[in-house]
Amino acid sequence: MSLDKATVAKVANLARIKIEEKDLEPMAAELNNILGWVEQLGEVNTDNVEPMTSVAEMSLRWRADEVTDGGYAEDVVANAPSSEDGYFAVPKVIE
Amino acid sequence: MSDLTKLTIAEALGGLEKGDFSSRELTAAHITAMTASKPLNAFITETPEQAVDAATASDARRAKGEAGKLEGIPIAIKDLFCTKGVLTTAASHILDGFTPHYESTVTANLWDAGAVMLGKVNLDEFAMGSSNETSYYGNVVNPWRRDGDDSALVPGGSSGGSASAVASFSAMGATGTDTGGSIRQPAAFTGIVGMKPTYGRCSRWGVVAFASSLDQPGPMARSVRDTAIMLEAMAGFDAKDSTSVNMSVPNFEDAMTGDIKGLKIGIPKEYRIDGLSDEIDALWQQGIDWLKDAGAEIVDISLPHTKYALPAYYIIAPAEASSNLARYDGVRFGLRVEGEDLNDMYASTRAEGFGAEVKRRLLIGTYALSAGYYDAYYLKAQKVRARIAEDFKQAYLNVDAILTPTAPSAAFGFGEKGDDPLEMYLNDVFTVPASLAGLPGISVPAGLSKEGLPLGLQLLGKPFDEETVFRVGGVLEEAAGFTATPTDWWRG
Numbered sequence: 404m405s406l407d408k409a410t411v412a413k414v415a416n417l418a419r420i421k422i423e424e425k426d427l428e429p430m431a432a433e434l435n436n437i438l439g440w441v442e443q444l445g446e447v448n449t450d451n452v453e454p455m456t457s458v459a460e461m462s463l464r465w466r467a468d469e470v471t472d473g474g475y476a477e478d479v480v481a482n483a484p485s486s487e488d489g490y491f492a493v494p495k496v497i498e
Numbered sequence: 499m500s501d502l503t504k505l506t507i508a509e510a511l512g513g514l515e516k517g518d519f520s521s522r523e524l525t526a527a528h529i530t531a532m533t534a535s536k537p538l539n540a541f542i543t544e545t546p547e548q549a550v551d552a553a554t555a556s557d558a559r560r561a562k563g564e565a566g567k568l569e570g571i572p573i574a575i576k577d578l579f580c581t582k583g584v585l586t587t588a589a590s591h592i593l594d595g596f597t598p599h600y601e602s603t604v605t606a607n608l609w610d611a612g613a614v615m616l617g618k619v620n621l622d623e624f625a626m627g628s629s630n631e632t633s634y635y636g637n638v639v640n641p642w643r644r645d646g647d648d649s650a651l652v653p654g655g656s657s658g659g660s661a662s663a664v665a666s667f668s669a670m671g672a673t674g675t676d677t678g679g680s681i682r683q684p685a686a687f688t689g690i691v692g693m694k695p696t697y698g699r700c701s702r703w704g705v706v707a708f709a710s711s712l713d714q715p716g717p718m719a720r721s722v723r724d725t726a727i728m729l730e731a732m733a734g735f736d737a738k739d740s741t742s743v744n745m746s747v748p749n750f751e752d753a754m755t756g757d758i759k760g761l762k763i764g765i766p767k768e769y770r771i772d773g774l775s776d777e778i779d780a781l782w783q784q785g786i787d788w789l790k791d792a793g794a795e796i797v798d799i800s801l802p803h804t805k806y807a808l809p810a811y812y813i814i815a816p817a818e819a820s821s822n823l824a825r826y827d828g829v830r831f832g833l834r835v836e837g838e839d840l841n842d843m844y845a846s847t848r849a850e851g852f853g854a855e856v857k858r859r860l861l862i863g864t865y866a867l868s869a870g871y872y873d874a875y876y877l878k879a880q881k882v883r884a885r886i887a888e889d890f891k892q893a894y895l896n897v898d899a900i901l902t903p904t905a906p907s908a909a910f911g912f913g914e915k916g917d918d919p920l921e922m923y924l925n926d927v928f929t930v931p932a933s934l935a936g937l938p939g940i941s942v943p944a945g946l947s948k949e950g951l952p953l954g955l956q957l958l959g960k961p962f963d964e965e966t967v968f969r970v971g972g973v974l975e976e977a978a979g980f981t982a983t984p985t986d987w988w989r990g
Contacts, residue, residue, distance in 0.1 A: 406865070410865075411861070415861060416845075417864050417868060418861055418864040419824075419827070419841070419844040420852065420861070421842075421845040422849070430861070433919070434858070434861060434862060436918070436919075437812065437858075437862055437919065438865075438875075440812075440920055441809045441812060441875065441879075443805075443809055444806055444809050444813075445878070446806075449878065449881035449884075449885065452881040452884050452885060453884060454880035454881050454883075455880050455881070455883040455884035455887055456711070457711070458697040458698065458711060458741075458935070458936030459698050459743055459936065461698075461743070463740055464737075464740065475599070478600075479599075481597075482595070482596050482597065482598075482599075482830065482831035483829065483830055483831065484834035485834065491829050491830060493829055493840055493843075494836070494837070494839060494840050494843055496839070496840050
């Protein structure tokens with residue numbers, strides 16, 4: 404599998420990172436270098452191996468579905484680049 | 499009064515208890531050292547006024563007989579831990595101005611134990627790096643230099659500021675975080691001790707997330723005992739971290755009995771990699787001899803999937819990072835770069851806010867998780883991860899701990915490994931496998947290279963058996979008798 408310029412542009416869009424047209428080719432080369440090296444994972448026999456999703460053999464804890472904390476709207480928006488009346492403010496999305 | 503900055507934490511606690519000096523005096527000495535260490539660029543934010551206030555409060559608590567485990571000890575905090583009212587950057591432009599309104603659990607535990615914060619220390623951007631060359635706030639410089647050579651060396655990474663602050667006697671200890679070696683490798687590069695606990699031992703709550711299934715906070719200090727004291731204060735169950743483990747925290751210091759007779763120490767043959775330098779190999783053999791002389795039984799073991807740990811890590815960690823770092827969107831905190839519309843604002847903010855290495859990893863991670871490639875990359879890497887963890891599980895049926903080198907080389911110069919990211923990634927070849935398996939590990943300074951730079955040995959333990967790691971680590975430290983310190987050239 405090898406990434407071309409168009410794929411890098413697509414992935415960059417998925418990751419919401421703007422990349423200049425002139426930088427797509429070098430970025431494709433860098434990523435292919437890393438992905439080429441990762442290909443060696445194909446040598447490992449993983450038939451009937453469960454993917455490891457958690458380090459400790461534990462199941463996630465349950466708790467009662469109840470409010471335990473809250474009421475910090477001002478704290479939550481305090482670091483926002485733009486906020487109004489306790490809400491995050493974003494550029495207009497609906498005409 | 500002798501130089502208070504040269505004390506270990508254990509010695510300083512003794513001196514405070516006897517009334518030889520106060521936390522105010524101890525803290526003042528470290529503020530002076532911190533100020534003098536500016537050429538190292540270890541600190542992003544210094545908080546000297548707060549430190550003096552905290553030390554004054556600490557002296558009052560001690561006078562009332564309410565001294566905590568780290569009462570009055572001045573430490574540095576990696577700038578990945580959220581600290582209430584103090585700028586928290588993750589060394590990234592994208593978190594410009596972010597001042598948390600809450601405190602991370604680990605730092606809250608440290609303040610409860612009486613520790614005093616000197617400031618927030620530099621790191622690789624979002625902890626992504628092995629040399630502290632990716633920080634938006636500039637490179638951190640290693641206090642150590644090669645013999646007869648003035649060129650600056652990297653302190654390792656990502657906890658490079660923590661390592662540099664501790665090695666330069668600017669802080670008695672520091673918090674670090676370890677995702678693939680970010681505590682252990684910089685500790686080795688700077689001649690200090692770095693301890694990564696078992697995944698789940700320390701809460702991740704309030705620590706800026708990189709790769710959530712791997713990230714683990716831990717202590718860095720100048721002796722094994724000091725890291726044991728610090729870890730006891732940092733660790734503990736936290737309901738706010740869903741993977742925090744509900745186990746009691748042992749007295750880690752008590753575990754350092756000095757007696758390892760009969761313990762079985764595994765030596766994994768796969769860690770004798772091609773191109774391992776002779777001096778690292780010789781140091782490893784020396785470590786084996788030291789432990790044998792102390793009465794341990796040396797056992798040759800095999801961890802057959804070792805060589806696949808790095809490629810698996812460089813899929814899993816970027817994949818998790820691409821998900822975790824989605825939150826930096828110019829809306830909730832930090833930098834916003836205006837655009838034509840909402841999507842353009844997101845993409846422009848992230849283009850300007852993230853550095854090259856972070857972008858590279860986010861793209862790899864996004865690709866590995868994207869439709870059509872998920873099975874080939876992410877799922878495959880997680881299965882390989884399972885096999886690596888199984889290797890350790892099998893090995894631990896026969897041994898109590900494992901001894902390896904910490905890093906394949908001593909500290910290197912800036913830009914020496916800059917061109918090919920893969921060359922940089924290889925720095926973590928000995929630390930990443932245990933990260934993938936979630937195991938505890940410690941790096942202990944064990945000797946000097948031909949060029950006069952510190953080298954570390956790594957001990958790995960069974961899950962939640964930090965006690966054996968500290969016990970063997972203490973014996974290794976004693977045998978190595980590493981007392982070298984860097985010349986303090988940065989004081990001018």
